[in-house]
Amino acid sequence: MKEALKLVVIGAGSSYTPELMEGIIMHHHELPVGEVWLVDIEEGKEKLHTIAELSKRMVAKAGLPITVVETLNRREAVAGADFVCTQIRVGMLEARKWDELIPLRYNVIGQETTGPGGMMKGLRTIPVILDICRDIEELAPDAWLLNFTNPAGMVTEAVHKYSSVKSVGLCNSPIGFQKWLSGFFGLPAEKIYSEFVGINHLHWVSDVVVNGESKLQELIDYPQSYKASNVPFDSWDHRFLNGLKAIPSYYLSYFYMTDAMLAEQKETAATTGSRAEVVKRVEEELFELYRNEELQEKPKQLEQRGGAYYSEAAVLLMRSIYNDARDIQTLNVRNNGIISFLPDDASIEVNCIVTKQGPLPVPLRKIPQSVGGLLAAVKQYESLTIEAAVHGDRDIALQALVHHPLVPSVTVAEQLLDEMLEKNKTYLPLFN
Structure with missing residues (x-):
């Protein structure tokens, strides 16, 4: 087993990175990371520097032998990596703002990973991630790619279809639910088994088992349903x-x-602005804190950002692969017959046993009868979006949008697509 691991974080100028650093420091005894390479693009240079300086202070406070390197040279960073985390936002929060606001003009849900907004994010992001994959294939063929970049399910599926990189998609939603359950039952999370069925940002918990007994009905009857702070x-x-x-x-x-x-x-x-505008304000406050040279730990305010437990999910996954832990985690992986009515090469979000060879999906015990139609429809939209992103194909993009359950008609889909492609043309070279 390698004694000092090389971890690369692409999109490291993100406000989430201090949480990832906290996890790496906390679990260093079982995940011996020796180098953390923080990578971003020219536009994110200033934020990257702020994050790198804070990361160095955090490592110094912990007294651990971890070298932190900041760079805009992605290929240099990727060379020889053991793990690569992608957490990029192509077009930054400005592009997200329009993903959220343009659909509202057409009385359609405006959300960054669902419906038209999710599609535009996929079209911008998938070619960039596949470009990163080409670097990994060449310079670090044994590395694991852990993808946090939304839409995580689509990105993961695109990587599985169009590259040879070993990749897993991650989301904070399942781990957040499991932590909520842990508090609800007053038990450690590993004593509770929740069965997740579905795809990223479209999953159902079909059972919750404690001491061999199903607690699903008790949870359904509980009046305060689980929610996330950002929904x-x-x-x-x-x-x-x-x-x-x-x-x-x-x-x-x-x-x-x-x-x-x-x-x-x-x-x-109309009042506080789109979610992107709210997040932008939170980010500005966070970076103000991060610049304080006295700060040596992740600030409490980061939890308002809506991405709690992302880093925990990443660090647990790396730890389990490295140590061949064979524990259960909820991940985005290739379907391979687990959900029989979805294609084998679809990315699904289910429980997996994590081994040194990667995650092995656990067969499902229950798939709620009513969910099949919605699940198949949204998966079809995702697969079409991936094809449109890879080939820059407007016709396929239109089919993806028309067949999404939240888009009411072909007319609306055509108008939405035209306006959103125009707004995003800087980030969509394949479409021009």
Whole structure:
């Protein structure tokens, strides 16, 4: 086993990076990272420097033998890496703002990973991630790529289809739910088994088992449903959940309560601004804190950013691969028949046993009968979006949008697509 691991973080100028550093420091005894290479692009240079300086102070305080390197040279960073984490945002928060605001003009949900906004993010992001993969194939063929970049399911599927890189997609949603359950039952998370069925940002928990006994009905009957701080609407209808026999991910609010969520988004956009604008303000405050040379740890305010536990998910996954831990984690992996009505090469979000060879998906015990149609439709949209992104194909992009359950008609899809492609043309060279 390698004694000192090389970890590369691409998009390291992100406000999340101090949380990742905290995890690396905390778990150093079981994940001996010797080098952390922090990489970003020219536009993110200043933020990258701020993050690198804070990371060095955190490492110095912990007294650990970890070298922190900041660079804009991605190929130099990737060479010989053991793990590469991608957390990029092509077009930055400005592009996200339009992903959220343009659909609202057409009475369509505006969200950065769901519907038209998710599609535009996929079109911008997938070619860039595949470019990173070409560097990994050449310079670090044995490295594991851990992808946090949204839309994580689409990005992971694109990597599996169009590169030979060993890759896993990660999301903070499952680990957040498991932590909530841990508090609810007063038990360590490893004593609770939750079965996740679905794809990234579109999953259902089909069972929760404690001491061999299903607790699903108890959770369905519990009045305060689980929610995330960055998704506003959480009052699931009890009769509906009772019939569904599952707990939906909070992202399913956009599909199951579209009218209420749309009204909420429009009101928020008109008052406090889009989610991107709110996040931009939070980020500015965080970077103000990060620049303080007295700061030697991750500040508490980072939790407001809406991405709690991302780094924990990443560090746990690296630790489990490195140590061949064979524990269970909820990850985005290739389907290979686990969900029978989805293609084998689809990316799904399910429980996996994590080994040195990578995650092995656990067969599902229960797939709620009602979810198949929605799951298949959104997966079809994702697969079409990937093809459109890779080939710069406007016709395929239109098919993806028309067949998304939140888009009401071909006319709306065409108008939305034209306006959003025009707004994003700087980041979509393949479409021009």
